Amino acid sequence: MEISEFFPDAFSAAIVSAGSRARLETLKAGVPVFYWDWKQNLDVMEQPDGRKFEVCFIAGAPRESNYRVIRELDQTPT
Numbered sequence: 001m002e003i004s005e006f007f008p009d010a011f012s013a014a015i016v017s018a019g020s021r022a023r024l025e026t027l028k029a030g031v032p033v034f035y036w037d038w039k040q041n042l043d044v045m046e047q048p049d050g051r052k053f054e055v056c057f058i059a060g061a062p063r064e065s066n067y068r069v070i071r072e073l074d075q076t077p078t
Helices: 009-028
Strands: 033-037 042-046 052-057 067-072
Touching: 009 033, 042 067
Parallel strands: none
Antiparallel strands: 033 042, 042 052, 052 067
């Protein structure tokens, strides 16, 4: 999704920067981060140790078990 269609460039840059900082702070706190990878078209879980996994969310499941790991993702840049 191209955010700059709707917002000035400086605002878009601030959004991206804030999201990046939040991701890094969450990982540093030892908590995995879940996000949609637009380039690979996948739901991803990133672990604090750097490993990334493709996940599938399970509708209606309790919060701690509402996903299943499909596969570990290759660490080569895409």
